[in-house]
Each structure stands twice: as structure tokens, then as C-alpha cells.
Amino acid sequence: MEIGGELRELREYFKTGKTKSVTWRKSQLTAILDLIHENEDAISKVLHQDLGKHPVEAFRDEIGGVEKSASKSLSCVEKWMTPKKNDIPLLFFPAKGEVLSEPLGVVLIFSSWNFPIILALDPLIGAISAGNVVVIKPSEQAPACSSFLANTIPRYLDSNGIKVIEGGADVCEQLLLQKWDKIFFTGSPRVASVVMSAAAKNLTPVTLELGGKCPAILDSLPNPSEFKFAVKRIVGGKWGPCSGQACIGVDYLLVEERFSSSLIELFKKIIRRFYGENPLESNVLSRIVNKHQFERIRNLLEDPLVAASIVHGGLVDEENLFIEPTILLDPPLDSQIMTEEIFGPLLPIITLNNIQESIEFINAKPKPLAIYAFTKDETFKRKILSETSSGSVIFNDTLVQFLCDTLPFGGVGQSGFGRYHGKYSFDTFSHEKAVMHRKLFLEIEPRYPPWSRFKLEFLKLAYRLNYFGLLLHMMGFKLGLKRYN
Amino acid sequence: MSGEDSQTQKKAVFDAETASSLMKELRENFGSRRSRSYEWRVSQVKALLKAVLNNEEQIVNALRSDLAKPPLETVVYEIGMLKNSCEVILKELKHWMTPEKVKTSIRTFPSSAEIIPEPLGVVLVISAWNYPLLLSLDPVVGAIAAGNAVVLKPSEIAPATSSLLAKLIEKYMDPSFVRVVEGAVDETTALLQQKWDKIFYTVIAGLLGNGRVGRIVMTAAAKHLTPVVLELGGKSPVVVDSNINLKVAARRIISGKWGLNNGQACISPDYVITTKDYAPNLVNALKTELEECYGKNPMESEDLSRIVSSNHFARLSRFLNDDKVSGKIVYGGEKDEKKLRIAPTILLDVPRDSLIMGEEIFGPLLPIITVNKLEESLDLIISGEKPLAAYVFTNDKKFQEQFVKNVSSGGLLVNDTTLHLVVDTLPFGGVGESGMGAYHGKFSFDAFTHKKAVLYRSFAGDSSLRYPPYTDTKQRLMKALIGGSILGIIRALLGSS
Numbered sequence: 005m006e007i008g009g010e011l012r013e014l015r016e017y018f019k020t021g022k023t024k025s026v027t028w029r030k031s032q033l034t035a036i037l038d039l040i041h042e043n044e045d046a047i048s049k050v051l052h053q054d055l056g057k058h059p060v061e062a063f064r065d066e067i068g069g070v071e072k073s074a075s076k077s078l079s080c081v082e083k084w085m086t087p088k089k090n091d092i093p094l095l096f097f098p099a100k101g102e103v104l105s106e107p108l109g110v111v112l113i114f115s116s117w118n119f120p121i122i123l124a125l126d127p128l129i130g131a132i133s134a135g136n137v138v139v140i141k142p143s144e145q146a147p148a149c150s151s152f153l154a155n156t157i158p159r160y161l162d163s164n165g166i167k168v169i170e171g172g173a174d175v176c177e178q179l180l181l182q183k184w185d186k187i188f189f190t191g192s193p194r195v196a197s198v199v200m201s202a203a204a205k206n207l208t209p210v211t212l213e214l215g216g217k218c219p220a221i222l223d224s225l226p227n228p229s230e231f232k233f234a235v236k237r238i239v240g241g242k243w244g245p246c247s248g249q250a251c252i253g254v255d256y257l258l259v260e261e262r263f264s265s266s267l268i269e270l271f272k273k274i275i276r277r278f279y280g281e282n283p284l285e286s287n288v289l290s291r292i293v294n295k296h297q298f299e300r301i302r303n304l305l306e307d308p309l310v311a312a313s314i315v316h317g318g319l320v321d322e323e324n325l326f327i328e329p330t331i332l333l334d335p336p337l338d339s340q341i342m343t344e345e346i347f348g349p350l351l352p353i354i355t356l357n358n359i360q361e362s363i364e365f366i367n368a369k370p371k372p373l374a375i376y377a378f379t380k381d382e383t384f385k386r387k388i389l390s391e392t393s394s395g396s397v398i399f400n401d402t403l404v405q406f407l408c409d410t411l412p413f414g415g416v417g418q419s420g421f422g423r424y425h426g427k428y429s430f431d432t433f434s435h436e437k438a439v440m441h442r443k444l445f446l447e448i449e450p451r452y453p454p455w456s457r458f459k460l461e462f463l464k465l466a467y468r469l470n471y472f473g474l475l476l477h478m479m480g481f482k483l484g485l486k487r488y489n
Numbered sequence: 490m491s492g493e494d495s496q497t498q499k500k501a502v503f504d505a506e507t508a509s510s511l512m513k514e515l516r517e518n519f520g521s522r523r524s525r526s527y528e529w530r531v532s533q534v535k536a537l538l539k540a541v542l543n544n545e546e547q548i549v550n551a552l553r554s555d556l557a558k559p560p561l562e563t564v565v566y567e568i569g570m571l572k573n574s575c576e577v578i579l580k581e582l583k584h585w586m587t588p589e590k591v592k593t594s595i596r597t598f599p600s601s602a603e604i605i606p607e608p609l610g611v612v613l614v615i616s617a618w619n620y621p622l623l624l625s626l627d628p629v630v631g632a633i634a635a636g637n638a639v640v641l642k643p644s645e646i647a648p649a650t651s652s653l654l655a656k657l658i659e660k661y662m663d664p665s666f667v668r669v670v671e672g673a674v675d676e677t678t679a680l681l682q683q684k685w686d687k688i689f690y691t692v693i694a695g696l697l698g699n700g701r702v703g704r705i706v707m708t709a710a711a712k713h714l715t716p717v718v719l720e721l722g723g724k725s726p727v728v729v730d731s732n733i734n735l736k737v738a739a740r741r742i743i744s745g746k747w748g749l750n751n752g753q754a755c756i757s758p759d760y761v762i763t764t765k766d767y768a769p770n771l772v773n774a775l776k777t778e779l780e781e782c783y784g785k786n787p788m789e790s791e792d793l794s795r796i797v798s799s800n801h802f803a804r805l806s807r808f809l810n811d812d813k814v815s816g817k818i819v820y821g822g823e824k825d826e827k828k829l830r831i832a833p834t835i836l837l838d839v840p841r842d843s844l845i846m847g848e849e850i851f852g853p854l855l856p857i858i859t860v861n862k863l864e865e866s867l868d869l870i871i872s873g874e875k876p877l878a879a880y881v882f883t884n885d886k887k888f889q890e891q892f893v894k895n896v897s898s899g900g901l902l903v904n905d906t907t908l909h910l911v912v913d914t915l916p917f918g919g920v921g922e923s924g925m926g927a928y929h930g931k932f933s934f935d936a937f938t939h940k941k942a943v944l945y946r947s948f949a950g951d952s953s954l955r956y957p958p959y960t961d962t963k964q965r966l967m968k969a970l971i972g973g974s975i976l977g978i979i980r981a982l983l984g985s986s
Contacts, residue, residue, distance in 0.1 A: 019871075021895075060959040060967065068971035072596075090914040099908075101915055106897055108920070185921065197711055204707035207700065207721075209925040212714065230948045240956055278957045288957040367520075389943065390525070393607060396942035404600070404944060407971070410591040411602055411942035416609070417686065421716040423940075436927070438915035439893055442905035444734040444882070451744050453782040453792040455561040463561070467569040 007178050010167055014110050014137045017164045024107060024135045026082055028162070032132045033078040035160040036125060040071050043156060047121055050148035054120065055246060056291035056326075065245055066122040069406070073126050076409060076426060077133040084133065084430045092440065093469055095448075100441040105434040107135035108209075109185030114141050114176075114199065116190045117293055118249045120149035127188045128166070130429025136186070137165040141179055144172045145293055184208045186433060190251075192345075193418055211422025211432050214415055215251035215345050216372035220402065221362045221388070222259040222267070223379035234378040234400070235270045239278060241376065241402025243329050247290040248349040249297070252374045254402055255346050258362040261355040264333060268315050268353070275316070275329050283328040284321050292325045292348065301327060301348035304341040313352075360384070363391050371395075371417030376402045395419050503672055508679040511668065515611045515638040518665040525608060525636045527586060531579060533633045533663060537626060538575040540661035541568055547653060548622060555621065555647040557795035557829075558750065566749070567622040570911060574627050577913055577930055578634045585634070585934045593944070595978075596971060601945045606938045608636035609716075610686035615677065615706075617693045618797055619753045621647035625654055628689045628718075629667070631933025637687075638666040642680055645673040646797060681709040687937060689928075691720040693755055694851035700922055718926030718936050721919055722755040722849050723876035727906065728866045728892065729763040729771055730883035738882040738904070739774035742855075743782055745880070745906030747833050751794040752853040753801075756878040756900070756907050759850050762866040765859040772837060772857070776820050779833050787832045788823055796829045796852065805831055805852040813843035814856075821853075841869075863888065870896055875921035880906045899923050 005013075022028055040047070047067055051057040057065075090101040111131045115124035124140050131138045140157070142150035154168040169175060180202035189199045190213040203210045220238050225231040241254040259267055279286040292298040302320060305311050310332065311318075317330030332352045335341055341352055356362060359379075366375065373395040377388050385399060395415040396405050405411055406425075414423030424432050448466070450459040458477075465473040501507075523529055541548065545568060552558040552567065588603040612632050616625040625643045632639040641658070643651040655669040670676055681688075690706045692699040699721045710717045727742055746758045763771050783790040796802045806824060808814070814836055821834035831853050839845055839856040846856060860866055870879065879898040883889050889903055899919040900909045909915050918927030928936045955967075969977035 058957075058959060060957075060964050063964070064967055064971065068968065072971060090912075092912055092914070096908065096912070101909075101912060103916065104893070193714060196714060200711035200714065201708050204704050204711055207703055207707065207719070207922055207925070214714075227948075233948045236956060244956075280958075286957075288959065389605060389941075390607075391522070393610075393939065394941065396944070398944045399946060400948060401600075401944070401946035404597050404946065405942055407596045408591075408593055408600070408602055408942075408944060410593065411944065412604065412940055413942065416939040416941070418714060420714070435897065435920040436916055437898065437920070438900040438909050438917065439903070440900070440905070440909045440912065440915065441903040442908070444737045444884070444904050447737055447740075451748075452740055453559075453748065453790075454784070455559060455792050460561050460564060463565045464569065467565070467573055 007169065007175075007182060010139070010169070011110065011182050014139070014165065014167065018107075018109055018137045023137055023165050026085065028165075029081055029133055029135060030078060032161055032166070033074050033081065033129065035162075036074045036129060036132075037071065037078070039156060039160040040067060040074070046152065046156075050152045051121065053148040054146040055118070055293055056289070057246065058288050058290075061244070061246075061288075061290065066119055069122050070125045070129070073129050073409070073425070073429075077129050077430070080427065081133045081430070084427055087439070094471065095466055095469060096442065098443050102439050104437045104439055105134065105430070106437055108433060108435055109136060111136045111138050111186045111188065111433060112141065112179060112184045113138060114187070114189045114191060115143055116251075117143035117145035118246045118251075120146035121153070123190045124153055127190075127424065127429065130424055131188070131433045132166070133430050134433035136433050138167070139179070140166070140168045141176065142168065142170060144170065186210070188422075188424075188432070189213065196420070211414070211424065212420040213251065213413075213422070213424075214373065214418065214420035215347070216415070216419040217255040217345050217369055218252055218372045218374045218376065218394075219362070219366050220254045220257045220376040221359065221378065222257060222263070223359050223377070223381060223384060224260065224263065225378065225380065230380075232270065235267065236274055237400075237402050238376075238378075239271065239274050242351050243275075243279070243289060243349055245403060247292065247327070248351075249290070249293065249347050252403055252406065253347075254351070254376060255372070256342070256352045256354060258354050258356060258359070258365060260359050261357060264353060264355050268331060268333065271331055272316055279329065283317075284319060284324075284326045289326070289329075289349075292327060295325065297348070298322065298325050298327070301346070301350065304339075304346065304348075304350060305330075307336075307339050307341075310335045310339050310341055360387075363387060366392050371415070371419055373415045373419040374398060374405065393417065503670060503676045503679060505679045505682050508670075508683050511640065511670070512611065512683045512685075515640065515666070515668070519608075519610055519638045524633075524638060524666050527583065529663070530582060530634055530636055533667065534575050534578050534582075534630055536661045536663075537630055537633070538572065540657045541571055541622075541626070544653075544657060548650075551649040551653045552622065552647075554649040555618070556750065556753075556797055559792050559794065561792075562748075562750065562794070563622075567620055570623055571626050571630070573911070573913065574630055574929070574933070578630060578934070581931065582634055582934075585931055588943075595975070597944065597946070599947055599949060603943050605941045605943055606635070606934075607941055609937055609939050611638045611640070612687040612689065612937055613640050613642070613680060613683075613685045615642045615680075615688070615690045616644055617691045618644035618646035619693055619750050619755075621650035622654070624691045628691070628928060628933065628936075631928055632687075632689070632937045633667065634934050635937035637937050639668075640680065641667075641669045642677060643669065643671065645671070681706065684713040685710075685715050687716055687718070689718045689720075689926075689936065692722075693753075694722050694849035698848065703924070718918070718928065719924045720755070720926075720928075721877065721922065721924040722851070723874055723898075723919070723923040724759040724846075724849050725756055725876045725878040725880065725898070726866075726870050727758040727761045727880040727882070728863070728870075729761055729767065730863055730881070730885055730888060731764065731767040731770075733882050733884055733904075735770060735774045736778065739771070739778045740782075741882075741905050743775065743778055746855055747779075747783070747793060747853055749907060751796070751831075752855075753794065753797060753851050754907075756910060757851075758855070758880055758906050759876070760846065761855060761857045762860060762869060763857060764863055765861060768837060768857060768859045772819055772835060775835060775855075779820070783833065787821070788825060788830055793830075793833070793853075796831055799826070799829065801852070802826060802829050802831070805850070805854060808845040808850065808852075808854055809834070811844040813840050814845060817856075864891075867891060867895055875899075875919070875923055877919045877923040878902070878907070878909070897921070899927075
């Protein structure tokens with residue numbers, strides 16, 4: 005069926021009000037849990053097919069996350085749906101105020117290719133818990149996963165309310181011509197701009213989850229085991245998620261010059277321990293998703309000055325689309341590798357005289373999705389928090405903010421706007437309607453014309469919620485207020 | 490837009506280049522971090538409050554000149570509401586600026602987390618002509634409370650107020666962070682080309698249609714991935730049931746319609762829906778109460794604003810001249826083009842495809858649509874675009890519930906109109922065609938804030954199971970850990986799951 009027709013169907017279904025019921029929402033969330041539980045192997049398989057992801061990575065980064073998110077939403081959705089009571093000033097007695105969360109309607113979710121399962125299903129969980137009908141457009145650059153979603157979702161979820169539409173750029177274009185009540189986009193800033201412009205034609209609100217150059221700052225850590233912990237976490241944060249192809253992956257590292265050689269030695273050791281002597285044959289590292297991305301990343305190393313700065317790695321396997329963990333020491337700051345988001349397994353180390361300079365360095369670039377800072381210096385921590393801006397900041401670790409669903413997950417500036425995870429997912433797909441209930445007796449007469457000085461004074465007092473003054477005023481006393489003539 | 494403002498010709502040309510250097514200057518100033526401090530924010534809010542309170546007479550005069558606004562409406566709605574906003578900020582700002590601690594789970598143990606509010610940076614506020622002071626300064630004070638630098642572009646359609654705002658802000662506020670750019674389409678275009686950290690735009694019904702302008706703004710913002718708040722409008726319906734205290738209901742409809750800038754307000758009741766049987770009662774009640782409020786000759790009443798400009802006068806006249814509504818006027822209908830006055834006018838039984846039902850009226854004309862059964866009103870409203878506000882007068886609990894549940898709008902009132910505007914604990918904003926984002930009270934602070942997530946971890950408690958090589962034991966443990974159940978973890982450690 006053509007897209008316009010599918011949308012019309014979804015809209016009609018939404019109008020029936022079925023998706024607003026708690027029962028429907030819970031049934032769909034349960035269905036997602038069933039889908040995950042019954043297809044763990046299948047999901048690992050397609051993730052391996054598209055990206056060479058190891059099953060442990062697949063579980064840790066995708067399957068486990070979806071499961072947790074669905075469970076949480078299932079147990080909390082009723083609570084989240086409860087109207088929030090708001091205080092109304094006594095002046096309006098009797099009155100009741102509340103904020104009601106209602107679904108926006110027909111929602112479009114664009115997911116990305118690097119975490120193709122969770123970036124489709126996690127927003128879906130949010131949209132469903134908020135009572136919307138949904139179209140998911142999985143990335144065509146992860147075709148096995150896209151196929152999996154298109155075939156499996158209709159088997160578990162209500163296909164009147166949730167549809168998967170596959171395809172490439174032309175399908176995206178067609179989708180963007182339609183009128184949506186919300187668009188949730190995960191991807192690059194360039195495409196985000198196109199999506200937002202299209203959304204503007206229908207005044208469709210958007211959430212944009214983008215990326216950026218997420219820096220890691222490594223302060224002096226004299227305790228050798230702490231230093232080792234930090235480096236391990238940085239390695240895990242760089243090459244662990246999809247071989248560096250992650251929006252919150254560590255992009256580059258800032259460290260003081262005097263630590264660089266011991267750091268590089270440690271990196272080499274840890275990389276060898278994690279990925280073996282020949283990482284190109286390691287089954288633990290994801291591969292690069294496709295030829296286009298492979299060439300893009302390889303080109304970053306073409307610049308001779310950049311190539312000269314490689315201190316570890318650099319080997320590539322074009323046939324299998326593998327690039328080994330590669331470390332560069334002080335590549336030129338105006339090279340592409342330092343001006344664009346790398347989104348690959350190359351780690352530039354930038355050395356500074358003093359680690360405090362890292363703040364200025366980071367601020368010279370667009371605001372990233374995350375900043376990772378390894379330090380025990382409390383003053384430095386506070387400085388980083390107050391003098392830099394990013395979606396999030398994590399101290400002494402990498403990536404784990406993804407697991408903490410009480411924290412909003414989203415960017416700022418070039419790294420995007422809007423947020424999700426936990427209740428934030430529910431809110432992102434909801435309209436918060438302000439509702440005020442009044443009664444038809446007990447009137448405030450001075451609300452109405454004809455106007456008079458008495459009414460004006462009354463209203464001025466009312467505004468200040470000066471109830472005593474109001475009483476006196478009504479009894480004919482003035483309180484020495486400024487006269488209005 | 491009408492280029493009636495001759496003052497723009499006297500000033501230097503404000504083009505893309507000027508806008509760009511203004512932006513650069515403000516960014517540098519914002520980089521100095523001075524606007525982040527609590528003291529700076531409080532001093533600026535107090536300064537704004539002083540500016541408004543010490544110049545009440547000038548403000549009243551400017552609004553009288555721009556809109557013939559009755560002084561009471563200026564003092565109560567424009568000045569009074571702004572004062573309220575400032576006072577709420579002064580009272581609560583410390584609390585709003587405090588990081589919010591959040592719980593962490595066993596999955597990230599040991600850790601602690603918080604959400605830190607920080608300013609977005611340099612923001613643009615573009616306001617409208619109908620409440621030109623309030624709609625300029627209310628968002629501005631929210632932006633300042635959140636620690637941003639802000640540029641205000643007041644509406645050129647209220648030139649006296651625009652000019653006064655420029656003067657007051659220059660005199661009272663910190664010029665390194667708060668600036669006013671006056672002008673019309675050219676200046677607005679130049680401003681919209683820049684890369685802002687947020688754009689807050691209040692657009693009201695007009696010659697281009699607020700939906701159209703909203704789209705233009707969002708498209709410009711899309712180029713720079715700038716988040717926006719769009720306060721637009723729509724046709725805010727009032728559904729009137731029978732069996733109610735009709736006198737009170739009529740007065741509340743009147744106060745929301747003609748009492749708010751003579752119907753030129755984004756949340757004014759736009760049109761009424763009631764049953765065919767009840768309509769005559771409603772019309773009579775409205776007539777009686779209108780006369781009590783505005784006398785027998787409302788064209789002479791000083792308690793009614795005039796129509797803002799001849800363009801808008803023509804727009805409203807078109808609605809009345811529409812063939813489809815001829816003979817439908819049951820009250821009012823008088824017009825005076827020279828004085829830009831239109832009397833409170835009620836039309837009964839207008840066809841749904843008439844001009845007046847095709848767009849937001851934004852004026853003193855109140856069409857009444859009649860239905861056979863009151864439930865039909867819900868379908869009528871839902872079939873249209875989501876409005877900024879929806880109102881229902883009823884004592885029927887069941888109908889009330891249906892209404893609240895099924896009508897999607899920015900805000901909704903039962904048994905009253907427009908009051909939610911002054912309740913700052915309720916978010917004020919639209920949905921769908923009526924806009925996106927909200928403000929008032931803490932929502933204003935939030936609108937101009939980035940809530941930064943911060944997670945603190947220690948070096949203790951590192952577990953090798955995070956890292957490759959991945960063994961079966963590690964896999965089991967990891968599953969248990971992500972699953973977050975203590976039992977699962979114990980089982981995994983014991984090797985039995």
C-alpha cells in the first residue's frame with residue numbers, strides 16, 4: 005500500500021481511541037518483551053550480519069536495553085498517565101488544576117544503522133506508552149535488521165497501530181511529505197536539518213538525537229590501578245560500541261603531554277588483551293557498516309600528516325570492511341579527523357601542557373552529546389560542569405549514562421534537542437494539556453466591565469494574592485496604594 | 490506587514506551583516522559567563538520589574554496609542570501579569586537553579602547522578618502586537634532567569650510600545666546581554682538567518698496567517714538545528730450546554746472574548762457551539778450581559794479596545810460581508826472604519842463553510858454554531874485543527890469527562906474562559922497547529938534551559954565482565970546485571986542460570 009494510504013489507516017485507528025487505553029499500551033509493551041525474549045538469537049544473528057556485532061555486545065547494547073526499557077515502561081505507564089495535580093491560587097476558589105498527558109497522534113521514528121534494534125524499539129516503547137500510533141523507518145544501511153523488524157513486529161504488535169516501512173532515501177522523502185504529529189530522528193546533523201525543514205511544513209514537533217565529537221579528558225591519576233581502570237574504560241568506550249560507530253562513543257582524548265607515552269603503552273597492552281594479537285581477526289569487534297563509511301573513515305588517514313601521527317594500528321581489511329583499533333598522537337588540529345565526527349575506530353590523542361586547557365579546547369568545537377572526564381580533582385569537575393556544555397557529562401567512566409533511565413538522554417546545540425529514556429520517553433511523545441476546572445457560582449465581579457477605579461484596585465490586589473487587602477478594599481478602606489488616575 | 494513605522498527609516502539599516510555582528514558580540518559576552526550567576530539574573534529581573542512599575546503611565550499611553558487599550562486592561566493584563574512573572578522568578582529562582590539529584594540503579598553501581606540546568610546561550614524572542622508589552626517581556630524575563638543573553642524583536646504593528654520597550658530596556662537592562670531590535674520583515678529575516686540557541690516566537694492571527702509564519706520560522710531554525718517555541722493560535726471553541734447558570738457563563742464568555750483586547754487575543758473564545766434549542770437563551774443572555782458591560786452604545790465605550798489596524802479591520806469586514814452569513818447577525822455589526830472600531834457582534838447559525846469559520850477570527854465577532862445534540866460538538870471540534878484553548882460550560886459530569894478526554898488543545902477550561910493564562914503553575918502553549926513548547930512560571934525557565942545529565946562514577950567496583958574477551962560466565966553475569974535483579978546476579982555468580 006502506498007504511504008498516504010497507510011497513514012490514513014493509522015489516523016483512523018488513532019481516532020477510535022483504542023491506543024489511548026491503558027490495556028492497549030500495556031499489551032503492546034508486553035508484546036515487545038515477548039518479541040525480545042523469543043527472538044534473542046535471531047536478533048544477535050542479524051546484528052552480526054549487518055555489523056559483525058558479537059552476541060555479548062548485541063545483548064549489552066541492544067537486546068538488554070530494550071528489555072529493560074520495556075519492563076520499566078510496563079510497570080510505570082499507568083503512573084505516568086495519571087494527571088498531575090497543580091495548585092490553583094485561592095483567589096480562584098473553587099477551582100482545580102491539572103496537567104493531562106495525551107498522545108500526540110501519528111508518530112514517525114527514524115532509527116539509525118549503528119544500533120538498529122534499540123534505536124528503533126526504544127523510541128517505539130516511548131511512543132506506545134504515550135498512546136500514539138507509530139511508523140518506524142529503520143535504516144536501510146542495516147538491511148538484515150530492517151528486514152527483521154519489518155517481518156517480526158507485525159507478528160507481535162498491533163499492526164493497525166504500528167507499522168514498519170522499509171526503504172532508502174526515496175522512501176524517506178515520501179514519508180517526510182506526509183503530515184505527522186511528531187518525528188523522532190536519530191542520525192547526523194546534516195540529515196536532521198532536512199528532516200526538521202520538512203517537519204516545519206506541517207509544524208510537526210521533532211526530537212533530534214544527533215552526535216558530535218564526544219571528548220574524553222584524562223587527568224593525572226597517580227595511582228596506577230586507577231590509571232589502568234580509566235584507560236580500560238576509555239578503550240571500552242571507544243571500540244566497545246560498534247567499533248567506534250556510536251553517537252556517544254569516545255571521539256578523541258585529551259591528556260597532558262607528560263603522560264602520553266605511558267598512556268600509549270597502556271593502550272597497546274589493553275587493546276592486545278581485549279582484541280588479541282590480530283584484531284582484524286577478532287570476532288569481538290564490529291566491522292564498518294558498509295563500503296561508503298569504510299572509505300570515509302579510511303580517507304581520514306589519507307592526509308600524510310595525519311598518517312604520520314599514527315602510533316598504533318592503521319591496518320585495514322577492505323574486503324571484510326574491518327579497520328583495526330588505531331591510535332594517533334597529535335594529528336593536525338585542522339585536519340578532517342579533528343574537525344568532523346569520526347564515527348569509527350580511530351582515536352586521536354591530543355596532548356596539552358595543562359589539562360585545564362581541555363575546557364577551552366572543547367568549547368572551541370560544537371557542543372557534543374557527551375563529555376567523559378577522568379579526574380579526582382573536585383574543583384576541575386566543577387569547572388568542567390560549569391564551563392562546558394554538552395548533552396551529558398560522565399565522570400570516571402564512559403557510555404554508562406545510557407543505562408541510567410532516570411537521566412534524560414539527549415543533546416544540545418549541534419548534538420540535537422529533545423530527550424528520552426525512562427519517563428522522558430513517555431513525555432517526549434505526549435502533549436501536556438493544562439486543564440482548569442471552575443464552578444459556575446462564587447463570582448469575582450470586578451472581572452467584568454464597566455471598569456472603575458474600584459475594580460482596578462481590586463484586580464491589582466488580586467494579582468498580588470493579597471487576600472487581606474482584598475477584604476479591606478471590599479470593606480471600603482484604601483491601603484495607601486499608588487493611585488491610578 | 491504594513492510598513493507604517495517611519496522610525497525604521499531614521500535608524501541605520503539592520504541587515505544580515507548587522508545581525509551577524511550583534512550575534513557575535515552577544516556570544517562573546519555570554520562566553521564571559523556573567524549571565525550565569527544568580528546575582529546577575531536577580532538583578533536583571535529586578536531591573537525589568539522597576540522599568541515596568543516606574544513607567545506605568547508611559548506604558549498605558551503607548552498601549553492606548555497602539556490599540557486604544559482600556560487602561561485597566563493594560564494595568565491588569567500587561568503590567569500585572571508581567572509583575573507576577575517577575576515575582577514568581579524572584580521567589581523560586583534559587584530552587585529552579587539547584588541541580589536535581591536523581592536515583593541510580595544497581596546497573597551503574599556505585600554511582601550518583603544529577604540533572605544540572607544551564608542556559609542555552611543566545612536566544613531570540615519575537616513577540617506579537619496584541620499584548621505587546623507582556624508578550625515581549627514575559628518570555629524575555631524567562632530567558633534572563635535561565636541565564637541567557639537575549640535579543641527581543643517587538644512587533645512593529647504596535648509601534649509606540651515597540652519604541653518604548655527599546656527605550657526602557659536600554660535604560661534599565663544590562664546591554665551586554667539584553668538587546669532590542671526594532672523593525673519589520675527585513676529585520677526579522679536578518680535575525681532569523683543567524684544561528685540562535687533558541688527561538689521563541691509568538692505569532693498571532695493576521696494577514697499571513699499565524700500557521701504560515703510559524704512554518705517560516707521553523708524552517709529558518711531548521712538550517713541551524715535551533716529548537717523553537719512557537720506560540721500560535723487557532724479557533725478556540727466554547728461549547729455551551731443547557732442546565733447551567735447562564736448568566737455567569739455568558740459573563741465569562743464576554744470577559745474572555747471582548748474583555749481581552751476586544752477579541753484580539755490568542756485564547757479568546759473564537760466561536761460557540763450549542764444546541765438549536767438552547768441557542769435563543771444563550772443569545773439573549775449574551776445580549777443582556779453585553780449591555781451591562783458596555784452600555785447601549787458599545788461603539789462609544791472606552792472599555793473596549795479598537796481594531797489594531799486598517800488591514801485587520803478589512804480582514805474582519807470581509808467576514809461580515811460574506812454572503813454566507815448575510816442575515817445571521819443577531820447583535821451588533823456596527824463598524825467605523827475611520828475610528829477602527831467594530832461593535833461586539835454575534836452571528837447565529839453560521840454555515841460551517843463560511844469565511845468566518847475558515848480561519849481564526851481574532852476580533853469582536855462571535856459566531857454561534859448550532860447542533861441538534863450537544864455530543865456533535867465534539868466531532869466538530871475534533872475534525873478541525875487543534876486549538877490553543879478549548880472551553881466548555883456544563884454541569885453534566887459525563888459530558889465534561891468526554892470533553893476533557895477527547896478534545897486535544899493547548900489548554901482547556903471547564904466552566905470558564907481564559908483564566909488559565911494567569912495561573913503560572915499551568916504550562917501555557919499549543920499543540921499541532923496551535924504551536925509547540927510552553928511557558929509561564931517554571932515552564933518559562935525550562936523553555937530556555939538545557940537540562941544536562943551528569944553521572945558520577947568512581948574507580949571502585951570495576952568489573953572485568955564489561956570487557957572482552959567475552960566468556961560464557963561473563964555473558965551470564967552481564968545479562969543478570971543489566972536485568973538488574975539481585976537474585977539474577979547471585980545466580981549468575983553461582984553459575985546456575
